[in-house]
Amino acid sequence: MDLDVLFLSRFQFALTIMFHYLFPPLSIGLGVIMAITEGMYLKTRNREYEVMARFWTKIFAVVFAMGVATGIVMEFQFGTNWATYSRYVGDVFGSPLAAEGIFAFFLESGFLAILVFGWDRVSPRVHFFSTVMVALGSMFSAVWIVVANSWMQTPTGFHIVGEGMSARAEITDFWAMVFNPSSVDRLVHTLIGSFILGAFFVMSITAWYILHGRHVKLAKQSFTIALVFGTIASLSALVSGHEQANTVSVTQPAKLAAFEGHFKSGPGDMYLFGFPDEEREIVRYGIAIPGGLSFLLHNDFSTPVTGLDQFAKEDRPPVGISFQFYHIMIALGMFFIGLTLLASFLRWRGTLFEKRWLMWVFVVAIIGPYIANQAGWIAAEVGRQPWIVYGLLRTSDALSKAVSAEEVLASIILFTIIYLFLLAVWLYVMNDKIKHGPDESALAAEGVPTGSLLDTMSTLADHGGPSLTEARDEKEGK
Amino acid sequence: MDLNFFWFVILGVLLTGYAILDGFDLGVGIMHLFVKGDTERRILMNSIGPLWDGNEVWLVTFGGAMFAAFPHAYATAFSGFYLPFMLLLFALIFRAVSMEFRSKQEMRWWRQMWDVSFTAASTLATFLFGVAVGNVMIGLPIGADMEFQGTLLGLLGPFPLLVGAFAVATFAMHGTIYLYLKTEGDLQARIHRWMWSTFGIFLVLYIFVTMATLVLLPSAVTNFREIPWAWVVVVLNVLAIANIPRAIYLGKPGYAFISSGATIAALTFLFGFALFPNLIVSSLDPAWNMTIYTAASSQKTLSIMRWFALIGMPFVLSYTVAIYWIFRGKTRLGKFSY
Known part of the structure; x- marks a missing residue:
């Protein structure tokens, strides 16, 4: 592999977008749970919900700040590393980015100030309104970004003006560009992926509290809210994923063929796993449902599906990466459905929080939605290759002409050092905040039974849980 | 109104909004x-805590609007300024996380770090903005293909x-006046002295920059021959600058802040006015200027985007x-401070 500008610029984009994408989906998912929790407080006036809403807000602020800091890189990078792309698509692709700034970022940043700093400056209703606006604002961001990215996958509403080096796409129909064939499906799936991440994030933290006998009553409340939300989201992901596969089979058949390692046109198999061999055009060591892909798309096991053989070698996406990350995403999606359904069933039976092993599974399971979100995007983006705009512009033709490989290498090295450092600091601060936990002193001061101490004692009695010192620490609000 | 001109004005408005608003928090x-x-x-950081993020959105929106309205200028400038812009991005990243992380831990070394x-990133970001503006004013080595042909060192001219x-100096003064408005007691008394010293440094550099512009860039004043009323802005600029020490002396810091904001607005206007109708001037051949x-x-995109601006701007304000x-x-x- 050559360390040329093409490889380095792609590597840099992958590095910076994947690091950035650790944060926005969590903001979106956690934002919804934050809004629900605060809404419950307004409805019931139960201070416990308020305490949790404040706690999630503090966590949200740290996540959001990282999203802002790493997000600004993305908007500038089209110009710095992909200048030819920017010239070619600016007429079409620029307006969603500008719309994101005007309609989403201003909304988010304004109301975020009230959300984080304004608890004692505005009434609870205005504060709740701000929370909802921040949650909506983060989704509006997703709308415009997914629209822009979907246009790269399934471009519509434009025509090509000029020839050769000066050719560029110009918009002919704005709404056709916004509602291109894949944007709605992909937006829904992206939001659902974020919801799952937010739900599992909350369940991971609260399961940890439950296991350690801290803030138990509050943790159980939040866990239940997140479980309901996560179960619905996990089931919806299956439906929306299926919809999307249908769209991709029509709009980007080469991508779908790569996802399933479907080399020869004809009835398509559906692999549970396997290792595609691009040289020999077969899938090795695979286990497949014969005709499964055909059935999925056409409700019939023998309907032919377009294979990679319909595409010239230079027009095919890398099959191995597309195949594996697509399958990782699906396997994790199935795991989320199984896990949330099991937990919902046990919650209904009233025995969920006694299953310590299951609580431990939830503590660790947060890694799952993280990998699934990243894997889904890797499959989507690698599956679009070798095109940067599907069928129109090759990735290799989209680079900045004024930038040298050395410059990109230098910026990659700096990004890597800085991002590793920031990741370590972020995890450290998050861990500290989570260990610190929600501030229940307000409840204790008002004489509201916090429940957590009682719960702690019962955990102590039942399971020989944490030490008494820890419980005392907690009462002192440490 | 001519759509291209409309978008030139909107970019100017976004840049002015950014320079005035993020200007004071960069100055802090x-x-x-x-x-x-x-x-x-902590008081310093919390004085801008709820505001800096919204202020920075003006820059993000400026970038998005430039991409959409003038993609060639966006592509040429951003790829031409590759390493300086990467440094700028790192500075903006560190500024954001410094405020977010600083007070989350008690350790002395942690907060000191x-x-x-925070100061290094704020200073570097401001400095790089200035360097970029300076380069745009003197022109960039742009070829007929609209590509930047210079080197990194070429961007670091005097x-x-x-x-x-x-x-x-400008943002330091602007930020200091802002701090005077937001603080009290002993701290405010010290900041009062800093208002004078930052204003002094600003004034000296203002005179130098003005002289250097007139000597080195005679083209910067050509538009005044076409549109003489623009001299009004120059006069207003000087009046605004003069009003800063007057307001400080009279104990009216609010007016001083408005005056420093007006000074920044006037400077941004003059920058745009000197450039018009170009976005990027080619130092190799005027025929290759990007206008x-x-x-x-x-035109279609510019008109769609005009609707965005007309609908969005009232909300933003x-x-x-x-x-x-x-x-x-x-x-x-x-309880809720950084």
């Missing part, structure tokens, strides 16, 4: 290390470096006013 960052003691440093990073220093017509998107109103008054540390 530049001054941050001058205050000693944990409480006072983020304090230094004039751009001077404008970079001027930007740091608001040759670098633009299609109302959020901005509301947030500044809610967080008015002196900064006091509380």
Whole structure:
């Protein structure tokens, strides 16, 4: 592999977008749970919900700040590393980015100030309104970004003006560009992926509290809210994923063929796993449902599906990466459905929080939605290759002409050092905040039974849980 | 109105909004290390805590609008300024996380580290903005293919470096006046002295930059021959600058802040006015200048985007006013502070 500008610029984009994408989906998912929790407080006036809403807000602020800091890189990078792309698509692709700034970022940043700093400056209703606006604002961001990215996958509403080096796409129909064939499906799936991440994030933290006998009553409340939300989201992901596969089979058949390692046109198999061999055009060591892909798309096991053989070698996406990350995403999606359904069933039976092993599974399971979100995007983006705009512009033709490989290498090295450092600091601060936990002193001061101490004692009695010192620490609000 | 001109004006409005608003919070960052003691440093950060993120959105929207309205200028400038822009991005990243992380831990070294990073990042970002403006003013080595042909060292000429220093001085003064409005007591008394010293440095650099511009860039004043009323802005600029020390002396810091904001607005206007109708001037051949017509998107896109601006701007202004109103008054540390 050559360390040329093409490889380095792609590597840099992958590095910076994947690091950035650790944060926005969590903001979106956690934002919804934050809004629900605060809404419950307004409805019931139960201070416990308020305490949790404040706690999630503090966590949200740290996540959001990282999203802002790493997000600004993305908007500038089209110009710095992909200048030819920017010239070619600016007429079409620029307006969603500008719309994101005007309609989403201003909304988010304004109301975020009230959300984080304004608890004692505005009434609870205005504060709740701000929370909802921040949650909506983060989704509006997703709308415009997914629209822009979907246009790269399934471009519509434009025509090509000029020839050769000066050719560029110009918009002919704005709404056709916004509602291109894949944007709605992909937006829904992206939001659902974020919801799952937010739900599992909350369940991971609260399961940890439950296991350690801290803030138990509050943790159980939040866990239940997140479980309901996560179960619905996990089931919806299956439906929306299926919809999307249908769209991709029509709009980007080469991508779908790569996802399933479907080399020869004809009835398509559906692999549970396997290792595609691009040289020999077969899938090795695979286990497949014969005709499964055909059935999925056409409700019939023998309907032919377009294979990679319909595409010239230079027009095919890398099959191995597309195949594996697509399958990782699906396997994790199935795991989320199984896990949330099991937990919902046990919650209904009233025995969920006694299953310590299951609580431990939830503590660790947060890694799952993280990998699934990243894997889904890797499959989507690698599956679009070798095109940067599907069928129109090759990735290799989209680079900045004024930038040298050395410059990109230098910026990659700096990004890597800085991002590793920031990741370590972020995890450290998050861990500290989570260990610190929600501030229940307000409840204790008002004489509201916090429940957590009682719960702690019962955990102590039942399971020989944490030490008494820890419980005392907690009462002192440490 | 001509759509290309409309978008040139909107970019100017976004840039002015950014320079005035983020200008004072960058200035607070530049001054941050001058205050000693944990409480006072926290007051500084919290004085801009609820505001800086919204202020930075003006820059993000400026970038998005430039991409959409003038993609060639966006592509040429951003790829031409590759390494300086990467440094700028790192500075903006560190500024954001410094504020977010600093007060999350008690350790002395931890807070010291983020304090230094906050000031360094704020100063570097401001300096690079100035260097970029200086380079755009003198022109860039742009070929017929609209591609940048220069080197990194070529971007670090004396004039751009001077404008970079001027930007740091301007924002430091603007931020100091802002801090005077947001602080009280002993800290405010010290800041009062800093208003004078930052104004002095600003004034000296203002004179240098003005002279250098007139000597080195005679083309910067050609538009005045076409549109003489623009001299009004020059006069207003000088009056605004003169009003800063007057208002400080009379004990009316609010007026001083408005005057420094007006000074920044006038300077941004003059920058745009000197450039018009170009977006990027080619130092190789005037025929290769990238203008608001040759670098633009299609009329269709510009007209769609005009709707975005007309619908969006009232919202943006109302959020901005509301947030500044809610967080008015002196900064006091509380439960929800950084």
